[in-house]
Amino acid sequence: QEAALQGRFQERVDAEEKIEPRDWMPEGYRRTLVRQISQHAHSEIVGMLPEGNWITRAPTLRRKVALLAKVQDEGGHGLYLYSAAETLGVSRDELVGQLLSGKAKYSSIFNYPTPTWADIGAIGWLVDGAAIMNQVPLCRCSYGPYARAMVRICREESFHQRQGYELMLALAQGTAEQKRMAQDALNRWWWPSLMMFGPSDDQSAHSAQNMAWKIKRFSNDELRQRFVDATVPQAEFLGLTIPDPELRFNAETGHYEFGAIDWTEFNEILKGNGPCNRERIEARRKAWDDGAWVREAAVAHAAKRKQRAMK
Ligand code: FAQ
Numbered sequence: 167q168e169a170a171l172q173g174r175f176q177e178r179v180d181a182e183e184k185i186e187p188r189d190w191m192p193e194g195y196r197r198t199l200v201r202q203i204s205q206h207a208h209s210e211i212v213g214m215l216p217e218g219n220w221i222t223r224a225p226t227l228r229r230k231v232a233l234l235a236k237v238q239d240e241g242g243h244g245l246y247l248y249s250a251a252e253t254l255g256v257s258r259d260e261l262v263g264q265l266l267s268g269k270a271k272y273s274s275i276f277n278y279p280t281p282t283w284a285d286i287g288a289i290g291w292l293v294d295g296a297a298i299m300n301q302v303p304l305c306r307c308s309y310g311p312y313a314r315a316m317v318r319i320c321r322e323e324s325f326h327q328r329q330g331y332e333l334m335l336a337l338a339q340g341t342a343e344q345k346r347m348a349q350d351a352l353n354r355w356w357w358p359s360l361m362m363f364g365p366s367d368d369q370s371a372h373s374a375q376n377m378a379w380k381i382k383r384f385s386n387d388e389l390r391q392r393f394v395d396a397t398v399p400q401a402e403f404l405g406l407t408i409p410d411p412e413l414r415f416n417a418e419t420g421h422y423e424f425g426a427i428d429w430t431e432f433n434e435i436l437k438g439n440g441p442c443n444r445e446r447i448e449a450r451r452k453a454w455d456d457g458a459w460v461r462e463a464a465v466a467h468a469a470k471r472k473q474r475a476m477k
Contacts, residue, residue: 184310187253207247208272250311277440284351290330292359303383363390
Protein backbone atom coordinates (compact mmCIF):
# COMPACT_ATOMS: atom_id res chain seq x y z
CA GLN A 167 0.00 0.00 0.00
CA GLU A 168 2.92 2.33 0.82
CA ALA A 169 4.30 1.73 -2.71
CA ALA A 170 0.92 2.66 -4.23
CA LEU A 171 0.81 5.87 -2.19
CA GLN A 172 4.37 6.70 -3.22
CA GLY A 173 3.49 6.13 -6.87
CA ARG A 174 0.38 8.29 -6.70
CA PHE A 175 2.34 11.00 -4.89
CA GLN A 176 5.07 11.08 -7.56
CA GLU A 177 2.41 11.21 -10.30
CA ARG A 178 0.87 14.27 -8.69
CA VAL A 179 4.29 15.93 -8.40
CA ASP A 180 5.10 15.08 -12.03
CA ALA A 181 1.75 16.58 -13.10
CA GLU A 182 2.74 19.83 -11.31
CA GLU A 183 -0.09 19.49 -8.78
CA LYS A 184 0.61 21.25 -5.50
CA ILE A 185 0.96 19.06 -2.41
CA GLU A 186 -1.01 20.50 0.52
CA PRO A 187 -0.52 19.95 4.28
CA ARG A 188 -3.28 17.33 4.69
CA ASP A 189 -2.23 15.31 1.63
CA TRP A 190 -0.31 12.06 1.99
CA MET A 191 3.42 12.58 1.49
CA PRO A 192 6.51 10.38 1.94
CA GLU A 193 8.21 10.85 5.30
CA GLY A 194 11.45 11.86 3.54
CA TYR A 195 9.63 14.62 1.63
CA ARG A 196 8.20 15.99 4.87
CA ARG A 197 11.60 15.83 6.60
CA THR A 198 13.41 17.51 3.74
CA LEU A 199 10.88 20.33 3.62
CA VAL A 200 11.05 20.89 7.36
CA ARG A 201 14.86 21.02 7.06
CA GLN A 202 14.93 23.38 4.09
CA ILE A 203 12.06 25.69 5.12
CA SER A 204 13.31 26.01 8.70
CA GLN A 205 16.88 26.61 7.53
CA HIS A 206 15.47 29.27 5.25
CA ALA A 207 13.44 30.85 8.10
CA HIS A 208 16.47 30.84 10.42
CA SER A 209 18.52 32.49 7.65
CA GLU A 210 16.03 35.33 7.39
CA ILE A 211 16.01 35.89 11.15
CA VAL A 212 19.79 35.62 11.62
CA GLY A 213 20.15 37.65 8.40
CA MET A 214 18.59 40.63 10.17
CA LEU A 215 21.68 40.93 12.39
CA PRO A 216 24.51 41.97 10.02
CA GLU A 217 22.37 44.77 8.55
CA GLY A 218 20.64 45.65 11.82
CA ASN A 219 24.12 46.60 12.95
CA TRP A 220 23.91 49.71 10.70
CA ILE A 221 20.37 50.97 11.34
CA THR A 222 21.43 53.52 13.95
CA ARG A 223 24.35 54.65 11.81
CA ALA A 224 22.77 54.98 8.34
CA PRO A 225 24.20 58.14 6.74
CA THR A 226 20.87 59.81 5.84
CA LEU A 227 17.23 59.62 6.92
CA ARG A 228 16.26 58.20 3.52
CA ARG A 229 18.86 55.41 3.77
CA LYS A 230 17.71 54.66 7.30
CA VAL A 231 14.06 54.32 6.27
CA ALA A 232 14.98 51.95 3.44
CA LEU A 233 17.23 49.83 5.66
CA LEU A 234 14.63 49.65 8.43
CA ALA A 235 11.99 48.51 5.93
CA LYS A 236 14.34 45.87 4.53
CA VAL A 237 15.25 44.42 7.91
CA GLN A 238 11.56 44.38 8.92
CA ASP A 239 10.73 42.53 5.70
CA GLU A 240 13.32 39.90 6.64
CA GLY A 241 11.61 39.44 10.00
CA GLY A 242 8.32 39.00 8.14
CA HIS A 243 9.85 36.44 5.76
CA GLY A 244 11.11 34.46 8.74
CA LEU A 245 7.61 34.42 10.22
CA TYR A 246 5.87 33.27 7.00
CA LEU A 247 8.46 30.56 6.62
CA TYR A 248 8.12 29.31 10.20
CA SER A 249 4.35 29.17 9.56
CA ALA A 250 4.90 27.20 6.35
CA ALA A 251 7.14 24.76 8.27
CA GLU A 252 4.50 24.42 11.01
CA THR A 253 2.00 23.10 8.43
CA LEU A 254 4.26 20.02 8.27
CA GLY A 255 3.64 19.14 11.90
CA VAL A 256 6.55 20.78 13.77
CA SER A 257 6.17 23.53 16.33
CA ARG A 258 7.87 26.89 16.21
CA ASP A 259 9.39 26.27 19.65
CA GLU A 260 11.00 23.11 18.38
CA LEU A 261 12.45 24.88 15.36
CA VAL A 262 13.78 27.82 17.35
CA GLY A 263 15.24 25.34 19.86
CA GLN A 264 17.15 23.66 17.01
CA LEU A 265 18.61 27.00 15.91
CA LEU A 266 19.66 28.03 19.41
CA SER A 267 21.22 24.66 20.22
CA GLY A 268 23.28 24.79 17.01
CA LYS A 269 21.52 21.71 15.57
CA ALA A 270 19.86 23.54 12.67
CA LYS A 271 21.79 25.26 9.92
CA TYR A 272 21.23 28.75 8.56
CA SER A 273 22.86 30.29 5.52
CA SER A 274 26.65 30.49 5.68
CA ILE A 275 26.56 34.08 4.39
CA PHE A 276 25.28 35.57 7.65
CA ASN A 277 28.43 34.63 9.54
CA TYR A 278 30.47 37.45 8.02
CA PRO A 279 30.87 40.87 9.67
CA THR A 280 29.65 44.24 8.36
CA PRO A 281 32.46 46.66 9.29
CA THR A 282 31.57 49.46 6.84
CA TRP A 283 28.46 51.11 5.40
CA ALA A 284 29.39 49.73 1.96
CA ASP A 285 28.64 46.25 3.34
CA ILE A 286 24.97 47.20 3.42
CA GLY A 287 25.13 47.93 -0.31
CA ALA A 288 27.04 44.72 -1.01
CA ILE A 289 24.56 42.61 0.96
CA GLY A 290 21.58 44.08 -0.91
CA TRP A 291 23.23 43.76 -4.30
CA LEU A 292 24.98 40.40 -3.95
CA VAL A 293 23.30 38.51 -1.09
CA ASP A 294 19.76 39.47 -2.05
CA GLY A 295 20.73 39.02 -5.71
CA ALA A 296 21.86 35.45 -4.96
CA ALA A 297 18.79 34.87 -2.77
CA ILE A 298 16.44 35.87 -5.61
CA MET A 299 18.23 33.64 -8.11
CA ASN A 300 17.73 30.68 -5.75
CA GLN A 301 14.21 31.63 -4.62
CA VAL A 302 12.34 32.53 -7.81
CA PRO A 303 12.28 28.83 -8.80
CA LEU A 304 11.01 28.01 -5.28
CA CYS A 305 7.77 29.85 -6.17
CA ARG A 306 7.09 26.70 -8.26
CA CYS A 307 8.05 24.30 -5.47
CA SER A 308 5.72 21.29 -5.25
CA TYR A 309 4.74 22.06 -1.64
CA GLY A 310 1.90 24.62 -1.75
CA PRO A 311 2.46 26.62 1.46
CA TYR A 312 6.18 27.11 0.72
CA ALA A 313 5.58 28.02 -2.93
CA ARG A 314 2.93 30.60 -2.00
CA ALA A 315 5.10 32.18 0.72
CA MET A 316 7.94 32.53 -1.79
CA VAL A 317 5.86 34.69 -4.17
CA ARG A 318 5.63 37.60 -1.78
CA ILE A 319 9.12 37.04 -0.43
CA CYS A 320 10.61 37.29 -3.92
CA ARG A 321 8.81 40.56 -4.63
CA GLU A 322 10.28 42.05 -1.47
CA GLU A 323 13.75 40.62 -2.18
CA SER A 324 13.66 42.35 -5.52
CA PHE A 325 13.20 45.72 -3.78
CA HIS A 326 16.05 44.78 -1.41
CA GLN A 327 18.37 44.01 -4.29
CA ARG A 328 17.63 47.33 -6.00
CA GLN A 329 18.18 49.28 -2.80
CA GLY A 330 21.58 47.60 -2.43
CA TYR A 331 22.63 48.21 -6.01
CA GLU A 332 21.57 51.85 -5.85
CA LEU A 333 23.57 52.26 -2.65
CA MET A 334 26.65 50.72 -4.34
CA LEU A 335 26.13 53.01 -7.33
CA ALA A 336 26.09 56.10 -5.07
CA LEU A 337 29.36 54.96 -3.45
CA ALA A 338 30.98 53.94 -6.74
CA GLN A 339 30.20 57.37 -8.22
CA GLY A 340 31.20 59.19 -5.03
CA THR A 341 34.59 60.26 -3.70
CA ALA A 342 37.71 58.13 -4.15
CA GLU A 343 37.34 56.98 -0.53
CA GLN A 344 33.71 55.93 -1.10
CA LYS A 345 34.65 54.00 -4.24
CA ARG A 346 37.45 52.29 -2.31
CA MET A 347 34.92 51.24 0.38
CA ALA A 348 32.59 49.83 -2.29
CA GLN A 349 35.43 47.84 -3.86
CA ASP A 350 36.54 46.54 -0.45
CA ALA A 351 33.00 45.35 0.31
CA LEU A 352 32.76 43.61 -3.08
CA ASN A 353 36.12 41.93 -2.39
CA ARG A 354 34.82 40.52 0.91
CA TRP A 355 31.29 39.52 -0.19
CA TRP A 356 31.90 38.06 -3.66
CA TRP A 357 33.14 34.57 -2.79
CA PRO A 358 30.80 34.07 0.19
CA SER A 359 27.89 35.00 -2.13
CA LEU A 360 28.90 32.26 -4.56
CA MET A 361 29.00 29.81 -1.63
CA MET A 362 25.39 30.66 -0.72
CA PHE A 363 24.20 28.38 -3.54
CA GLY A 364 25.53 25.38 -1.63
CA PRO A 365 28.10 22.68 -2.46
CA SER A 366 28.96 21.88 -6.08
CA ASP A 367 26.58 19.43 -7.76
CA ASP A 368 28.86 16.42 -7.29
CA GLN A 369 28.96 17.11 -3.53
CA SER A 370 25.29 18.04 -3.07
CA ALA A 371 23.69 15.27 -1.02
CA HIS A 372 20.06 16.25 -1.50
CA SER A 373 19.89 17.67 -5.03
CA ALA A 374 18.86 14.61 -7.04
CA GLN A 375 15.99 13.64 -4.72
CA ASN A 376 14.89 17.27 -4.26
CA MET A 377 14.75 17.75 -8.01
CA ALA A 378 12.69 14.57 -8.46
CA TRP A 379 10.28 15.90 -5.83
CA LYS A 380 10.26 19.29 -7.58
CA ILE A 381 11.33 21.09 -4.44
CA LYS A 382 14.40 22.23 -6.34
CA ARG A 383 14.10 23.12 -10.03
CA PHE A 384 17.75 23.86 -10.80
CA SER A 385 20.97 22.51 -9.36
CA ASN A 386 23.29 24.54 -7.10
CA ASP A 387 25.89 24.96 -9.88
CA GLU A 388 23.28 26.01 -12.47
CA LEU A 389 21.98 28.77 -10.21
CA ARG A 390 25.51 29.86 -9.25
CA GLN A 391 26.39 30.22 -12.95
CA ARG A 392 23.26 32.26 -13.60
CA PHE A 393 24.17 34.56 -10.73
CA VAL A 394 27.70 35.11 -12.04
CA ASP A 395 26.37 35.77 -15.56
CA ALA A 396 23.89 38.35 -14.26
CA THR A 397 26.23 40.04 -11.78
CA VAL A 398 29.49 40.55 -13.72
CA PRO A 399 27.95 43.17 -16.08
CA GLN A 400 26.46 44.94 -13.04
CA ALA A 401 29.96 45.18 -11.48
CA GLU A 402 31.28 46.54 -14.78
CA PHE A 403 28.58 49.23 -14.80
CA LEU A 404 29.63 50.20 -11.27
CA GLY A 405 33.26 50.41 -12.40
CA LEU A 406 34.25 47.84 -9.76
CA THR A 407 36.43 44.76 -10.18
CA ILE A 408 35.28 41.24 -9.26
CA PRO A 409 38.05 39.73 -7.08
CA ASP A 410 38.73 36.75 -9.35
CA PRO A 411 41.73 36.83 -11.71
CA GLU A 412 40.39 33.76 -13.52
CA LEU A 413 37.04 35.33 -14.40
CA ARG A 414 36.51 35.49 -18.17
CA PHE A 415 33.68 35.47 -20.66
CA ASN A 416 33.51 32.42 -22.89
CA ALA A 417 31.96 33.60 -26.16
CA GLU A 418 31.28 30.05 -27.27
CA THR A 419 29.19 29.05 -24.27
CA GLY A 420 27.88 32.57 -23.58
CA HIS A 421 28.83 32.17 -19.89
CA TYR A 422 31.46 33.59 -17.57
CA GLU A 423 34.03 31.10 -16.34
CA PHE A 424 35.22 31.68 -12.80
CA GLY A 425 37.97 30.51 -10.42
CA ALA A 426 37.76 27.71 -7.86
CA ILE A 427 35.67 28.27 -4.73
CA ASP A 428 37.42 27.74 -1.39
CA TRP A 429 35.19 24.99 0.01
CA THR A 430 37.35 24.71 3.12
CA GLU A 431 36.11 28.15 4.17
CA PHE A 432 32.50 27.06 3.49
CA ASN A 433 32.87 23.84 5.48
CA GLU A 434 34.46 25.65 8.41
CA ILE A 435 31.53 28.07 8.52
CA LEU A 436 29.06 25.17 8.47
CA LYS A 437 30.94 23.66 11.40
CA GLY A 438 30.41 26.89 13.37
CA ASN A 439 33.91 28.31 12.91
CA GLY A 440 33.15 31.38 10.77
CA PRO A 441 34.07 34.90 11.87
CA CYS A 442 30.64 35.63 13.45
CA ASN A 443 28.96 32.23 14.10
CA ARG A 444 29.16 32.49 17.89
CA GLU A 445 28.12 36.14 17.98
CA ARG A 446 25.05 35.46 15.80
CA ILE A 447 23.76 32.58 17.94
CA GLU A 448 24.49 34.53 21.10
CA ALA A 449 22.42 37.47 19.76
CA ARG A 450 19.50 35.15 18.93
CA ARG A 451 19.67 33.49 22.39
CA LYS A 452 19.57 36.88 24.05
CA ALA A 453 16.62 37.99 21.89
CA TRP A 454 14.77 34.76 22.77
CA ASP A 455 15.41 35.21 26.51
CA ASP A 456 14.58 38.93 26.46
CA GLY A 457 11.33 38.13 24.62
CA ALA A 458 10.13 35.57 27.19
CA TRP A 459 7.79 38.08 28.85
CA VAL A 460 6.14 38.85 25.48
CA ARG A 461 5.40 35.17 24.86
CA GLU A 462 4.09 34.73 28.41
CA ALA A 463 1.88 37.82 28.08
CA ALA A 464 0.51 36.63 24.72
CA VAL A 465 -0.40 33.22 26.18
CA ALA A 466 -2.05 34.83 29.25
CA HIS A 467 -3.99 37.22 26.99
CA ALA A 468 -5.19 34.37 24.75
CA ALA A 469 -6.32 32.39 27.83
CA LYS A 470 -8.29 35.38 29.16
CA ARG A 471 -10.00 35.95 25.84
CA LYS A 472 -10.93 32.30 25.62
CA GLN A 473 -12.38 32.41 29.14
CA ARG A 474 -14.37 35.57 28.34
CA ALA A 475 -15.73 34.01 25.14
CA MET A 476 -16.99 30.97 27.10
CA LYS A 477 -18.98 33.08 29.58
N1 FAQ B 1 24.75 27.68 4.14
O1 FAQ B 1 22.66 18.82 -0.63
P1 FAQ B 1 22.66 20.30 -0.54
C1 FAQ B 1 18.00 34.85 2.73
C2 FAQ B 1 23.77 22.69 3.54
S1 FAQ B 1 18.67 33.82 1.54
C3 FAQ B 1 24.55 26.73 5.09
O2 FAQ B 1 22.99 21.06 -1.77
P2 FAQ B 1 19.95 21.33 -0.54
C4 FAQ B 1 17.48 36.20 2.29
C5 FAQ B 1 22.43 22.04 3.27
O3 FAQ B 1 21.43 22.56 4.11
C6 FAQ B 1 19.50 32.47 2.36
N2 FAQ B 1 24.27 25.44 4.78
O4 FAQ B 1 21.29 20.78 0.13
C7 FAQ B 1 18.17 37.32 2.94
C8 FAQ B 1 22.74 20.60 3.53
O5 FAQ B 1 22.84 20.40 4.95
P3 FAQ B 1 22.20 19.14 5.78
C9 FAQ B 1 18.62 31.30 2.71
C10 FAQ B 1 24.18 25.13 3.46
O6 FAQ B 1 18.96 21.57 0.53
C11 FAQ B 1 19.02 38.12 2.21
C12 FAQ B 1 24.17 20.45 3.01
O7 FAQ B 1 24.71 21.77 3.02
N3 FAQ B 1 18.01 30.72 1.57
O8 FAQ B 1 17.99 34.44 3.83
C13 FAQ B 1 24.34 26.08 2.45
O9 FAQ B 1 19.53 20.46 -1.67
C14 FAQ B 1 19.69 39.21 2.80
C15 FAQ B 1 24.23 19.84 1.62
O10 FAQ B 1 23.70 20.74 0.62
C16 FAQ B 1 17.53 29.47 1.59
O11 FAQ B 1 17.60 28.79 2.60
C17 FAQ B 1 24.65 27.40 2.82
N4 FAQ B 1 24.85 28.38 1.92
O12 FAQ B 1 20.38 22.72 -1.19
C18 FAQ B 1 17.99 37.63 4.29
C19 FAQ B 1 16.85 28.99 0.34
N5 FAQ B 1 24.19 25.46 1.25
O13 FAQ B 1 20.84 19.61 6.22
C20 FAQ B 1 18.68 38.70 4.89
C21 FAQ B 1 16.20 27.66 0.49
C22 FAQ B 1 23.95 24.16 1.53
O14 FAQ B 1 22.18 17.97 4.87
C23 FAQ B 1 19.53 39.50 4.12
N6 FAQ B 1 17.14 26.58 0.50
N7 FAQ B 1 23.94 23.96 2.84
O15 FAQ B 1 23.10 18.96 6.94
C24 FAQ B 1 17.64 25.97 -0.62
O16 FAQ B 1 17.34 26.35 -1.73
C25 FAQ B 1 18.53 24.78 -0.44
O17 FAQ B 1 18.35 24.27 0.87
C26 FAQ B 1 20.04 25.08 -0.68
C27 FAQ B 1 20.84 23.79 -0.40
C28 FAQ B 1 20.27 25.48 -2.13
C29 FAQ B 1 20.56 26.17 0.26
